[in-house]
Amino acid sequence: MSNFVAPEIKGFKEWDYVVFAALLVVSAGIGVFFAIKERKKKTSNEFLVGGRQMTCGPVALSLTASFMSAITVLGTPSEVVRFGAYYLYFIIAYTFVITFSAELFIPVFYRSGITSTYEYLELRFSRVVRYAATIMYIIQTILYTGVVVYAPALALNQVTGFNLWGSVFATGIVCTFYCTLGGLKAVVWTDAFQMVVMVIGFLSVLIEGTIQNGGPTKIWETAMNGSRLDILDFSPDPLQRHTFWTIAVGGTFTWLGIYGVNQSTVQRCISCKTEKHAKLALYLNLVGLWIILVCAVFSGLVMYAHFQGCDPWTAGFISAPDQMMPYFVMTIFSSLPGLPGLFVACAFSGTLSTVAASINALATVTYEDIVKNIFKNISDKKSTWISKGLCVVFGVLCTVMAVVASFMGGVVQAALSIHGMCGGPMLGLFTLGILFPCTNWKGALGGLLTGFVMSFWVGIGGFIYPAPPSKTFPLELRTDECILANVTSNTTELLSTYLPTTLPTTAPSRSLLADNWYSISYLYYSAVGCLSCIIAGLLISFITGREHGRNIKPLLIRPICNLFCFWSDKYKEMCWCGVPHDTEEDFDSKDILHKDINMTPVTEVPTENGYDRDSTRKPPPGYNEAEKSYTNVNVEKVSQM
Structure with missing residues (x-):
């Protein structure tokens, strides 16, 4: 008590x-x-x-x-x-x-x-x-x-x-x-x-x-x-x-x-x-x-x-x-x-x-x-x-x-x-899919499993071997103004009883792995899983044969080279792994997969009024301009990988 x-x-x-x-x-x-x-x-x-x-x-x-x-x-x-x-x-x-x-x-x-x-x-x-x-x-x-x-x-x-x-x-x-x-x-x-x-x-x-x-x-x-x-x-x-x-x-x-x-x-x-x-x-x-x-x-x-x-x-x-x-x-x-x-x-x-x-x-x-x-x-x-x-x-x-x-x-x-x-x-799995067109399905699955193994390894290890107090010790929490029920109890005894962060008399033996890998901040668990997934996914993809651009729809990727507008077309094409990179921004309505009320894929260009008014294209099938909405329409499904 x-x-x-x-x-x-x-x-x-x-x-x-x-x-x-x-x-x-x-x-x-x-x-x-x-x-x-x-x-x-x-x-x-x-x-x-x-x-x-x-x-x-x-x-x-x-x-x-x-x-x-x-x-x-x-x-x-x-x-x-x-x-x-x-x-x-x-x-x-x-x-x-x-x-x-x-x-x-x-x-x-x-x-x-x-x-x-x-x-x-x-x-x-x-x-x-x-x-x-x-x-x-x-x-x-x-x-x-x-x-x-x-x-x-x-x-x-x-x-x-x-x-x-x-x-x-x-x-x-x-x-x-x-x-x-x-x-x-x-x-x-x-x-x-x-x-x-x-x-x-x-x-x-x-x-x-x-x-x-x-x-x-x-x-x-x-x-x-x-x-x-x-x-x-x-x-x-x-x-x-x-x-x-x-x-x-x-x-x-x-x-x-x-x-x-x-x-x-x-x-x-x-x-x-x-x-x-x-x-x-x-x-x-x-x-x-x-x-x-x-x-x-x-x-x-x-x-x-x-x-x-x-x-x-x-x-x-x-x-x-x-x-x-x-x-x-x-x-x-x-x-x-x-x-x-x-x-x-x-x-x-x-x-x-x-x-x-x-x-x-x-x-x-x-x-x-x-x-x-x-x-x-x-x-x-x-x-x-x-x-x-x-x-x-x-x-x-x-x-x-x-x-x-x-x-x-x-x-x-x-x-x-x-x-x-x-x-x-x-996060690593979706990053592989969106940023790295070369990733194949074997690399994606292998990367996902590797990421889970690594993140759970460090996470569970951190629970079993908590980080040293020097890394997690909280700031001072005072009790000197609390009213004592027993005036003979001194503050030192009380703090040793109620401060959960007080060091034990004999510290348990810790391995080098526990003092380093298992002691990593909990906020890095996600980074460990993500980066492990990406690295393993890319390695497995290159070992088993990287994905070819002709098998990927341009709308499914946004390679990292998009962030660097000064890159030449040669390097962009290399990063896109053969996917036609010049169609990514000016995409065609036939490449858009939306669902109608029957959950059947229909075509649509997602702009504020439902389709691209700035182009010369006609509105997608089933689009009602007056209603600015779609009606039930069946369109041949775009091929899926």
Whole structure:
């Protein structure tokens, strides 16, 4: 038991439950609204990608909400308190991630007309590569989504008294409900609403916390005196947990693996009515990422100022660092009923948006990559019902995974790292396909497997042999202002009891491998997987016979030479490996693979008004200029590799 006296923290009141319930009701109501509004549009295309008629605004808000989960809301402020404001460097990483996604990956995915990201892998490589990536994605996403549901529910339960399983099942039921009824449009618009709730929740904490702790100037001075702003660390040492380079470089690889080629992101981008809207959605989303990140970091600084003399985790008032933020909220809002409920709504908005996006993405991948290849010529009505059924199935699986996570103890942190380890090899696989035309399917499959082996090797080794304390030791957390329950206990004894980072008396023996390879920063796991995949993929391709350009559609690649406009045609042709590089920018409508309402490929040039008005070409077959939309039309499918 703790030797400190914990201050009394009141649990949820009636108004807190009302505010939280309102979030769930509005989220479910959006699903009902779109179910009624779209009831006459009964195709899987409408259900899964919104008929490809979404605009950039709601898609941008949806993207931000989905990738800023409750783990960000609860975990980032705690990281700032324990390790400093290094997370601000993620502003640089996010900028690189969005730029690469918008200029490199999304144009290829959008123009190729795919619905599932992994459909691209069959067009570019082979069906074997597609299935391998699809299965890995499904397993990884179910595991991660279950953790996203359970981790914040546990943290909030132990601090606020909010019912653990009530919140878990409420999250699963509500997300499954509006995903099944309203499809992607419901997911996007619900995410947009939840993004607003997240920002309001953060601002309420920042404003009240700043007022109670002496204003912005006092908080800034406290953070500086406590070394929370000493983040100018440019050490190139990859073994240090957080430096400028580990976050700017390693963070870019990590988020690009999760963001740039993730089905959840790609699906919403290709749901936009034009490629321009898709790119604009990503850049607007970047602003949202910056806002959420800055709010989270400054919430951590305010929280540090509030607990500077009596850290609740070190004192034993809470059992895990992730509980620090809800504990702080319950402290500052103890006399303001309804506001604790607003923060819980903020945290669960992140959870709902992430889970809903995952369920919709899982349903899309399963339908496009598995169901359609097993059952041919599915009718529109059946395809819609199958898609909805898949949403229900994956909603149940993700909720069950949350229950399983409760019995796995420390698997929460492990699962989050595994999510990053899976993203690296996937990023490497798509990079091989898009940037390196010489890569064949054998190289792609071999590179993917090599990337997974390398990233899991370093990741699992890091769990078994954690990095030395000199690389991860947190900043000082004081308890000298806490009230002692037993005045005979001295501070040294208390710190040795409650500081989890205290060095053991006898350090376990460590090999050279453990002190170097296994001690690499967790942010480099994705980079290890990605680079291993690319290197192995290229080597295997050259050994087994590189791919020839005549087998590749120009729209499926964007070689690295495109970044260097001064290169001669000779070198460009060499980098394109025989693919006609002069047709990449001025592509012909017959090379565009989009789907009509029957999911049959039709032709389209993706410009703002549906086709290229600046050329002399006629509109593609089935395009209604007055309606600015497509009608049902069957066009001979472009040959697929």
